[in-house]
Amino acid sequence: MSQGSSAGSPGEAICVVPGDCLCAADDKHVAGKGTIERSGYIYSCLVGRVYTQQQEDKTELVEVRTGQEQNIVPTAGSVVTAKVTYVNPRFLRCEILCIGETVLKHKFRGMLKKEDVRATERDKVKMYECFRPGDVILAKVVSLGDALSYVLSTAENELGVALAHSEAGALMVPLSWAEMRCPLTQARELRKVAKIPPEDVAFRLARSADRRPRRRLSPGATGPLLSIQHTADQPEVQAVA
Amino acid sequence: MCAYMWAPPFSAVSTMELLSDQGLRVDGRRAHELRNVECRLGVFGRADGSAYLEQGNTRVLATVYGPHEARAAQRRHDVASINCQYRQAVFSGWERGRRAGGGGDRRAQELGALLQNTLESVVLVELYPRSQIDVYVQVLQADGGTYATCVNAATLALIDAGVALRDYVCACSASVLRDQPLVDLNSLETSGAPELTAALLPRSGRLPLLEMSQRFHVDKLGELLDVAETACRDVHTILNRAVRRHVSARSSEK
Amino acid sequence: MAADMRAIQPESLYKLHLECEERPDGRKLDAARTTVVTRGGITTADGSAFCRSGHTSVLCGIKAEVCTPATDAPPDRGWVVPNLELPALCHHRFRPGPPSEAAQTASAQLLQLLDASGALDRTQLCIEAGQAVWVLYCDLICLSHDGNVLDVALLALSAALTDLRLPSAEWDATEERLRVKPAQRTPLKLGPLPLAATLAVFDKETLVLDPAGDEEMLCEASVTVAWAGDSMVLLDKTGGCELSLEAMDRCIALSKKRSLELKKLLDCCTQSGEVEKGE
Structure with a gap:
């Protein structure tokens, strides 16, 4: 533009x-x-x-x-950051915290159905092996939903779990598109992982403690927390830049 | 606990004293003059929008939260729903208002509903589907023209919150006393004369609200509406100036 | 951005701040927010005060009425009825409706603090024993809630009591009626007023004075200590994590220091009669 x-x-x-x-x-x-x-x-x-x-x-x-933060609502096609609150075998419920780059003051409710979790083998998804309550996910808004919440989808490589805590309580490190590992116990847990440079997560956690100016997100970024680049469908661990 | 015996009396004043022969009112104003207006926007940082407005001795605080997700009962799929609440502090009036203040009584609920209808005419609700905009108005001190001040404060708070509006809503109270139209009544004048509250959308010249108490002669109504409209336009000028001052102060801080 | 972390992982971000011995708004752990006290703003009330600490603000208005004491009540003592409201306008999590449990608890605590401190001798409020006594209705409205409402409400109540001017009233025994002169007003004689300081506890050891709204949500426990002059009138630690005796001693020391600052602020305000600002 x-x-x-x-x-x-x-x-x-x-x-x-x-x-x-x-x-x-x-x-x-x-x-x-x-x-x-x-x-x-x-x-x-x-x-x-x-x-x-x-x-x-x-x-x-x-x-x-206005030059100030505008009050916005989720629209179809926008990428949102949400925190999972409830998981059952057919769907999960979550709270939408950010829309794109904007952090929301008031949270919205979202719902992710089992068929929208991934693009391949949509019926064979086991929800509990993809998400757990407390996970922070990146998802795309599909529609405004009918009664209670916005309908979301994670059927893309860049969407899925961004931050998750293991059963021991530590922040897990992603291993592949389907697994994450706890740094304390070395146990592996199953999640539908979003494709992001792992260095970015640790970078942001460390940077927020001190007040030095932070680097700007790369131009192709769409998520608020992590820089996402569109990659091929083959799941592979990205090299740290 | 104990039986009520006495509360500070509210002295009623006769109509002869409300308007002197020289055309001066009890507080020294002329018939068409408004009371002194003081307003501040953005008084509370935590709310999405807030405004504090004083018209004479009437002091009102308005706060706006939203647009945010509507509760299931109030959710409408194509437009936002506006939820208004009017509260009057127990210590705000001159009469004994022990538990008659607060939010629960009928007059407060009626005024809340009236405020909602007034604001629905001006907020662009189509832009915020499935959302809710909460407007809370708290009267801290009441000295006549309370509802009109609430409408003005709510407009300022909505502007501060960045909610899309068609126009300002400016309201004022008016009355007729001994064939002389008066504007912006204080509490003494309200008790002694019938009261008309009018709200105006200044650009289009339309009236979203007209509320009347007691009895007016129908011949007086046309003249009274003209006088009320002029007073509402004066209120608009004052509010507009305050908004521009607030915005330039905010942008110069950055 | 730190704003994202605050939405997504508030506990982790806050713990990182605490490791640097600082809070998100830049204060040190034992620093309170800037407090402003304004008295006498509401002319329709007999005594009023507005108190703001950071983004938390409370307005107190006192109206005095005369009542006949009931037969089972003490005949020569007046009444004080504090009532704190947490209306929907003060924070987006409050909904319109009847008073919440938090508001009712706080109102009861304010009355308890006034009684325990002995600041107001109720016999002052007696006009004629058994016939007419003053009732002080103290209505506190929280206009903006950003944590630690009780401390601010108590400060507003204390300031409003110093601002209160009662009309002169006498009981005419021959005619058996009350004569009140609203124009002649006298202040109350007050003892040491209660002033409170609240601390939030993190990781069982780290104490944080005057918690803001998000700190109040994240803390594991909170301790409120109120002082009236040199005596402690309230020590409140309800639930949450356990606290060692050494940490409790630190709480008491910090709260004493804070209450002395608040007392200085209130004294300046009473003397000058204008707005007073203090740290």
Whole structure:
């Protein structure tokens, strides 16, 4: 996407409030986030600055951004970080903690069915050998669900268990796409592991203790905690960069 | 424990004293003048949005949580549900309000429902399906025009929370006394005269709320609505200025 | 980012902070948050105070009414009725509804603290024995909850009692009625007011003063000690992990130091009558 430009020079704080008329809603201008189209004009619905972006079809997308964390809800296709709360042979329930890069203030409920755990051999999945309560997983939102929770899926290599504690209580190290090992007892436990560079996990745990500036995530990253690169289907342990 | 005997009396004032012959009211204002307004946004860091508003001696705090996941009973699949609660502190009024304050009584529930209807006209609920927005209003000191102040405080808190709104909602109370329309009543004037509370969406000029107590002559209604609308626009100017000041202070801090 | 760790693995992140002898908001383990006390903000109440410690704030308003004591109650003593509310607006985990167990427990503890400290002699509240006594309704509203509400509520209550001005009242025996002059007001004579300090316990040994909201959720136990002048009026450690005697001694020492700071703050506030800010 091309860089947007804000109305007015960068030093000025031109701010719009809900109800301010921004421009006419003609062929050249399209209402984006934070705006609403009404009676042929585009109005702002947030307090913030106006940004315009050139689209491919020569129209300008008019947006209003508050500059603060926006309240967002999970939408279909977004990658979320969730903590597993309940596991049974048919499905599991979890609490959605982050959507993409944004940490949520209020948690949402998610559900992962047995058929959506992996792409191959979908019916032969044993839930208890893939997830346990307390695991932190990366999943993709499939749909908004019907009654109680968002429907999730981990049927990709990059999705699955990111952090898990062993029965002895220690943080486990991933061995392959299906196993993790406890560093204290050396016992192996079965999980559906997400494909991530293992160095990143330890790096983040160590870095958060001191206040030095941390390195930025690589451009292809989609998860909030771990940098994910799309790899081939063959499960293999990635070399530490 | 013990039987009630005495509480600080609330002295009623006659209509002759409420509006003098020179057109001055008990607190020295003219008929069309609003009380002094002080407001602050973002007073509590932990809530998603908060605002503190004073109109004269009426002080109200509003807090917004959300949009967050709705409870099963209130969840609607295509729009957000707005949950409002109105509470008046027990020490906020002049009358003896021992347990009549708080959240549970009927008047508080009625005002909560009224606030919800008012805000539903202005919040873009289609943008937040399956979610809930909680708006809590706490009256700390009541000196007339309480509901109007609550509506104004709730608007500021929603703006602070970053909830998408069609427009501001600005409310004001009004009345007619000896053929003279008055705006922004204090508690003495409320007890002595009938009261009309009106809320306005300034850009579109529409009224989402109109509430009346006691009796008005229908001939006076047109003039009263015009006066109330002008007062609501004045309130809008004040709130708008406060919001812009808050935003520029916040951006200069960064 | 540290923000992700706080959502996903809060216990691990907090333990890492403790190893560095620091807390997420940058305080040392035995440092309390900045406390601000403002008195007399509510003109409709007879005495009021607003107290804020970090993001926790409590507003206290006292209204005085006159009652006839019941036949089974002491005839020459007035009443104090503290009531703390934790409304839905103070934190997103509270829902609208009847008072929660936490609120009711805290209200009972506030009354117990006032009684134990002997700060307010109830006979002061008597107008005429057996006929008319003052009842002080102390309503505390928590406006924002970020941990350690009890300490802040107690400070607000103590400050509001120093701000209280009772109207002058006398009982006319000949006409058998009460004469009250709302314009003439006098303050109460108060003894040493109770002031509390709460500490959270981690790993059975590490003590953390004035826990914030997330620390309160993660701690293994919490200890509250209240002082009125030089005497201890409350020592409360309900449940949680076991604590050694040496750790308990440290709790008592830290809380005494904190209560002296709060007392200094309250004294400054009472003298100057303005907003006072203290560490």
